[in-house]
Amino acid sequence: MIRIDCKTRWNSTFLLIEATIECKQVLMKLFSEKRSFNLRSEQVNRLITVELNNDEWDFLSSLRFVLNPFYHATTLMSGKNYPSIGLAFHAIHKLKHFCSKDDTYEEKIKQMKKLLLAKLNYYFYDDLEQHEHLENHSYFDPAAHLTLTENEKQRNERYIKDLILNDVYPQQSSTSDGSKASSSSNAISTSSTKSSIQLPQSL
Structure with a gap:
């Protein structure tokens, strides 16, 4: 089963700020012309409460600048291909x-x-x-x-x-195996030597 992560989960704050700044001109036009729309007074007052001033727009720009590297880092480490x-x-x-x-x-x-x-x-x-x-x-x-x-x-x-x-790392076992192999080869060689010595007698 392939695990697929939601790439926006870790970057929701940054993406919200990014979208708000991209729509800045539209939002400013909405705020400036809010009284020209056919809105109830309650709706107009609600727009007034969320209207952003210049300092707040500057603050959003600063936040976007600071969070941008974190956005790229979390995007890099998210998704189905984990790093x-x-x-x-x-x-x-x-x-x-x-x-x-x-x-x-x-x-x-x-x-x-x-x-x-x-x-x-x-x-x-x-x-x-x-x-x-x-x-x-x-x-x-x-x-x-x-x-x-x-x-x-x-x-x-x-x-x-x-x-x-x-x-x-398990090198001791390989070393002991080598020692065993070496002793075995020595035993074989000794046995071969004895056999070669005893061979004429048996003949």
């Missing part, structure tokens, strides 16, 4: 870089980035054991490998070497 751990690690790393980057003078955007960065750190980076586990298992993914710094790559290589040197 590898490396792709998820890469997306999380890019989101943290975006929230950490101070590339704007708008205070609203800075505050929103700061709030989102705190949540990213809480869920993915503050738990060092969890982060290292995620990083170690992302090492062989091409996207995640490009994301890692040289120090992180070296740390992962040491981790992999330690796994092998500490014999975490």
